[in-house]
Amino acid sequence: xxVKNLVTYPQFEHIKFVFVSLNQFYFNYTxxxxxxxxxxxxxxxxxxxxxxxxxPVKEDKTTSVAEVISLKETEYDFGKIPQGKPVTHVFTFIxxxxxxxVLDNVQASCGCxxxxxxxxxxxxxxxxxxxxxxxxxxxxxxSKFITITYNGTxxxxxxxxGEVWKTPTTSAPENSGLSSLKNQQ
Numbered sequence: 001x002x003v004k005n006l007v008t009y010p011q012f013e014h015i016k017f018v019f020v021s022l023n024q025f026y027f028n029y030t031x032x033x034x035x036x037x038x039x040x041x042x043x044x045x046x047x048x049x050x051x052x053x054x055x056p057v058k059e060d061k062t063t064s065v066a067e068v069i070s071l072k073e074t075e076y077d078f079g080k081i082p083q084g085k086p087v088t089h090v091f092t093f094i095x096x097x098x099x100x101x102v103l104d105n106v107q108a109s110c111g112c113x114x115x116x117x118x119x120x121x122x123x124x125x126x127x128x129x130x131x132x133x134x135x136x137x138x139x140x141x142x143s144k145f146i147t148i149t150y151n152g153t154x155x156x157x158x159x160x161x162g163e164v165w166k167t168p169t170t171s172a173p174e175n176s177g178l179s180s181l182k183n184q185q
Contacts, residue, residue, distance in 0.1 A: 036048045053054030068097030069150055071158065078134070085167075086135045091146075091158050093130070101150055106130055111146040112137060113160065136164040 008103055076089045078147075095101040100121035109113055143161040180182040 008077065048141075050054045068099075068101055068154070069148070070093060070094045070096045070158060072155060074157070075159040075161070076132075078162050080165055081136055083136050083139050083164050083167045086133055087162075088131060088133045089160060091132060092127060093123055094127050098106065098124050101128075102152050102153065103128075103130075103148060105147075105149040107134075107147045107149070109147075113144045113146065115146055130158075132158075132160060134160055134162075139164045140165040 012089075049122050071093045073091065076091070078087050078089070100123050102121045103117050103119070106115040106117050112135050114133045114135075118128055118134070121130045130146075130148065135143065136142070139162060141161070141163045143159060146158045146160070148156045148158065
């Protein structure tokens with residue numbers, strides 16, 4: 001079948017509309033814009049066509065990371081403490097692994113918190129301590145984090161918190177009532 005006039009065949013009207021639309025589109029936009037739109041549509045199609053491939057992971061017991069440090073507590077609340085008076089707390093932990101545990105670093109979140117720990121290896125099943133000091137210079141509530149790095153790449157975090165109350169800058173005034181009582185006797 002040879003089509004001479006698209007108007008006489010109504011089933012081809014949508015093809016005519018497409019050709020007319022493309023003709024108007026070409027004249028309204030430059031070739032660079034058409035190419036950019038084509039690339040964007042292609043990239044969108046490619047990105048949408050990606051599928052999630054799940055690869056089964058073989059569990060290798062020699063490389064699995066077991067929990068080897070067990071802290072008795074991960075947070076300590078000092079409560080209300082006076083400003084400028086250092087306080088300390090001892091975090092105790094147990095090496096629950098089968099090999100010696102080495103604390104590589106114990107890093108505080110600020111300079112007002114100072115952790116101290118033994119650099120010696122902790123044998124399997126043994127207990128050791130991390131002493132954390134805090135010097136409260138500013139009044140108000142505080143929450144500080146201490147990160148414990150051990151056995152090269154593993155880490156745990158403990159927290160100290162509390163509230164610092166501002167101490168008076170001058171000494172207490174003399175109680176005049178007390179001296180009058182002393183004089184009467």
